[in-house]
Amino acid sequence: MHLIWFRNDLRLTDNPAFSAAVNQANQDHCPLLALFVRCPQQDKKHHRAQSQCDFWDANMVDLINRLNQLNISAMIKTVPCYENLAQLMQVLLESHKIEKLFFNREYLVNEQKRDQAVIKVCEHNNVQSCIYEPAYLLPPQSVEKKNGGMYHVFTPYKRQFIEQLKADYATPLGMPEKVTRPYTHALDSEDIKSDWQHDWWPVGEPAARKLLSEFVEHARYQQQRDYPAVEGTSKLSPYLALGIISARQCLAQALKEQGESAFQSTWVSELIWREFYHDLIAFYPRLVKHQTFKEDAMDHWQHDERIVEAWKNGQTGFPIIDAGMRQLKQEHWMHNRVRMLVASFFTKLCLQDWRIGEQHFMQNLIDGDFASNNGGWQWSSATGCDAAPYFRIFNPTTQSKKFDENGDYIRRYVPELKDLPAKNIHEPSEQQRRDCGYPQPIIDYKQARGQALDWFKSG
DNA sequence: GTGTCCTTGTT
DNA sequence: ACAAGGACA
Numbered sequence: 001m002h003l004i005w006f007r008n009d010l011r012l013t014d015n016p017a018f019s020a021a022v023n024q025a026n027q028d029h030c031p032l033l034a035l036f037v038r039c040p041q042q043d044k045k046h047h048r049a050q051s052q053c054d055f056w057d058a059n060m061v062d063l064i065n066r067l068n069q070l071n072i073s074a075m076i077k078t079v080p081c082y083e084n085l086a087q088l089m090q091v092l093l094e095s096h097k098i099e100k101l102f103f104n105r106e107y108l109v110n111e112q113k114r115d116q117a118v119i120k121v122c123e124h125n126n127v128q129s130c131i132y133e134p135a136y137l138l139p140p141q142s143v144e145k146k147n148g149g150m151y152h153v154f155t156p157y158k159r160q161f162i163e164q165l166k167a168d169y170a171t172p173l174g175m176p177e178k179v180t181r182p183y184t185h186a187l188d189s190e191d192i193k194s195d196w197q198h199d200w201w202p203v204g205e206p207a208a209r210k211l212l213s214e215f216v217e218h219a220r221y222q223q224q225r226d227y228p229a230v231e232g233t234s235k236l237s238p239y240l241a242l243g244i245i246s247a248r249q250c251l252a253q254a255l256k257e258q259g260e261s262a263f264q265s266t267w268v269s270e271l272i273w274r275e276f277y278h279d280l281i282a283f284y285p286r287l288v289k290h291q292t293f294k295e296d297a298m299d300h301w302q303h304d305e306r307i308v309e310a311w312k313n314g315q316t317g318f319p320i321i322d323a324g325m326r327q328l329k330q331e332h333w334m335h336n337r338v339r340m341l342v343a344s345f346f347t348k349l350c351l352q353d354w355r356i357g358e359q360h361f362m363q364n365l366i367d368g369d370f371a372s373n374n375g376g377w378q379w380s381s382a383t384g385c386d387a388a389p390y391f392r393i394f395n396p397t398t399q400s401k402k403f404d405e406n407g408d409y410i411r412r413y414v415p416e417l418k419d420l421p422a423k424n425i426h427e428p429s430e431q432q433r434r435d436c437g438y439p440q441p442i443i444d445y446k447q448a449r450g451q452a453l454d455w456f457k458s459g
Numbered sequence: 460g461t462g463t464c465c466t467t468g469t470t
Numbered sequence: 471a472c473a474a475g476g477a478c479a
Binding site (some may be wrong): 146147150152153155156300321386390391392451457 | 472473475
């Protein structure tokens with residue numbers, strides 16, 4: 001009997017390990033079992049948002065139903081941490097007489113360590129571990145500079161990336177056939193129920209595929225993506241983070257809709273940013289230890305609990321910032337433009353440690369992805385790869401007027417300001433704030449900007 | 460060496 | 471006009 005272990009690849013299509021496992025089972029005329037392991041303590045250590053854990057559970061339940069239709073039985077197990085996995089695996093391999101274990105590689109340090117330990121258990125038990133490359137656009141670490149080494153600047157990386165991608169991109173794998181030999185015995189599995197009911201994040205691979213095709217067909221991403229009041233972004237990030245759809249499927253859909261020009265599109269460029277940050281982690285594992293990418297970057301920050309709390313709770317007195325932070329709390333998601341604004345505000349204007357912001361995002365975002373989140377925060381705080389220079393400081397009010405001109409986004413998440421006219425809503429007067437019960441600004445922008453420039457310059 | 464360029468800006 | 475400095479070919 002063979003075993004397919006699902007992790008952050010909760011899909012049946014374009015899943016290399018899964019397709020291979022089904023083929024192998026049918027070739028060997030044996031059943032295939034699916035395994036899902038939950039590690040709540042590990043999730044805590046990684047600051048994984050509760051919303052993402054719940055969404056993972058919900059998608060697992062959905063996936064198991066569809067696995068059953070393919071004659072595949074599934075087991076759910078819970079252990080505290082990754083280090084408990086080897087022991088669990090030992091028991092499972094033995095009790096189910098597993099011959100081959102299939103899974104897709106993951107590139108983060110703890111995940112690699114976890115998998116190495118499991119591979120050892122396999123070897124010890126004479127079980128073959130069959131490991132596949134996850135369905136990135138290009139395999140990690142396959143894009144290098146002409147003289148070798150990882151790019152540290154996005155633009156040349158992207159140029160090279162597209163060149164290689166055009167020359168050789170993989171067509172997404174389809175859905176495998178049914179497994180011909182069902183497993184007929186009872187399985188010792190936990191019974192996890194899911195009561196996921198957020199309309200804006202429908203559960204399951206079919207729903208995700210539908211969101212993808214509708215987005216690619218109708219979106220005006222380039223024109224709309226910067227306006228947080230508009231549904232102009234794909235909102236596919238939670239699905240990408242848990243592998244409910246693959247990046248390759250996204251590209252394939254874009255190519256189908258737009259032809260070769262898709263390679264140059266803004267949205268595909270964002271997919272390449274994702275690969276850039278994932279590649280960086282693969283090349284520089286020290287990044288998972290929250291070290292700055294630039295070793296000599298300014299990295300000593302003020303620690304002001306009052307500011308941190310106001311920021312987290314959306315009480316800074318800057319409407320666009322507070323709208324973003326409250327959207328995060330309410331929807332476990334924040335519009336990308338606003339993510340940049342709140343991050344720039346936190347690090348460059350308030351001089352608070354980017355790691356605090358990074359962790360807060362991970363703890364709250366349904367789409368939390370270590371590499372993208374870390375890359376984004378280091379970009380914002382001028383400590384990272386190809387980062388915004390330290391003197392590039394977003395003016396929250398200017399940005400608000402530019403990208404939320406009518407104040408619709410602010411009104412949605414900061415209801416105490418909902419009756420203010422557009423010309424005041426970005427920067428209400430002292431009196432208006434008192435009347436609305438909205439805080440006075442926690443910092444003075446002009447003063448903070450000047451202070452930040454000095455602070456960064458002095459290193 | 461040497462020229463060109465650098466995600467999302469501000470005043 | 472301005473804000474540094476470094477990556478890349």
